[in-house]
Amino acid sequence: MAAVCQPRRALVEIPAPQPKIAARMRRPYLEILSARLAPSPLPRGRNATTTGNSKRGHSLDLSIGGVWSGRIVEQCEKMDEHHTPLSKQQLVQLIRSLILVEQSQEPRILASDLKYLQDDLQQKKANVYRSIPYSRLGSNRDPHCYRKAYPHLVAFKVSCQEWGHVLLRNKEWDAVLEHALMAWRYTSELPQWDTANHNALREQCYGILAAHGLAALQHHHPGPDRGRELLRRLNMAQLQSRSIVPCIQELQRIMECADVSVMDTK
Numbered sequence: 001m002a003a004v005c006q007p008r009r010a011l012v013e014i015p016a017p018q019p020k021i022a023a024r025m026r027r028p029y030l031e032i033l034s035a036r037l038a039p040s041p042l043p044r045g046r047n048a049t050t051t052g053n054s055k056r057g058h059s060l061d062l063s064i065g066g067v068w069s070g071r072i073v074e075q076c077e078k079m080d081e082h083h084t085p086l087s088k089q090q091l092v093q094l095i096r097s098l099i100l101v102e103q104s105q106e107p108r109i110l111a112s113d114l115k116y117l118q119d120d121l122q123q124k125k126a127n128v129y130r131s132i133p134y135s136r137l138g139s140n141r142d143p144h145c146y147r148k149a150y151p152h153l154v155a156f157k158v159s160c161q162e163w164g165h166v167l168l169r170n171k172e173w174d175a176v177l178e179h180a181l182m183a184w185r186y187t188s189e190l191p192q193w194d195t196a197n198h199n200a201l202r203e204q205c206y207g208i209l210a211a212h213g214l215a216a217l218q219h220h221h222p223g224p225d226r227g228r229e230l231l232r233r234l235n236m237a238q239l240q241s242r243s244i245v246p247c248i249q250e251l252q253r254i255m256e257c258a259d260v261s262v263m264d265t266k
Helices: 029-037 046-060 069-082 086-104 107-112 114-131 143-169 172-186 197-215 225-238 240-266
Strands: none
Touching: 029 172, 086 225, 114 172, 143 172, 143 197, 172 197, 197 240, 225 240
């Protein structure tokens, strides 16, 4: 006779699982470790923008202690986030106002130190090259790379213009000539872009520096040795741009007048 299988009854009925309370729930070790190693998310709102700008401000130290570098980065962040880029006039006014704030501290002392002005130009030129993305399959002188470097090119131009104005106001004519020739060399080392119109900022820098040099020569008559040295350097600068030709002509006129006066005295 076959045995009849009876269904086995559970001694204790297992209730349905209840949701765990978050306060008493124990987290796995790997989850805790991964949470500690992961970067903390930035807070939303205004603090997030400030935190991101402070990190990028160290790599874009455009002046003494990065006084106005963070503000330029903040504007660039707004351009990236809201897709509403500033116009050229607004950007120039922004950088000009910030550099004037910096100059209001001790403009005479800072402008007289040509070593500081040289370091400032070197830093701004380095910022231009640092902003260009080099991990591209195509050319890194195309319009996309130019848009990345444009704020730093404008900062370079404004630095040449404003510091030259400070030296002219201080009537340091020889320092104006030295600054113009020094900035001329750094301008020649700026990138050459594929689009011809994108090289307009370079030519504008040449024109500004040539105007500063011409204004200094109209008030300053260097001696014979200094005049020959300046003439040699100006002729070398002519290889980069012919904007320096008025300065060469003015210096030649000054030296000819000096020679005539010497002959008359004899």
